[in-house]
Amino acid sequence: MNEQTRRECIKALAYGRSRDEVCAxxxxxxxxxxxxxxxxxxxxxxxxxxxxxxx
Incomplete structure (x- = not known):
């Protein structure tokens, strides 16, 4: 995972999305x-x- 994708994943998790949802x-x-x-x-x-x- 590159740095941009990592930042977007962190942002999605911060907004309350589940880890399963972010993975998908x-x-x-x-x-x-x-x-x-x-x-x-x-x-x-x-x-x-x-x-x-x-x-």
């Missing part, structure tokens, strides 16, 4: 998503809230 839509293996930490997801969620993209 982004066409990435579950093993690749398992490398994404909860800390990365929380940081992205906080950023999206700060920027006004999430309530």
């Amino acid at each position: 839509v982004m066409d990435v293996p579950m093993e690749a998503l398992n490398d994404i930490t909860e800390k990365e997801i929380i940081q992205q969620r906080n950023y999206l809230k700060k920027m006004g993209y999430m309530p």
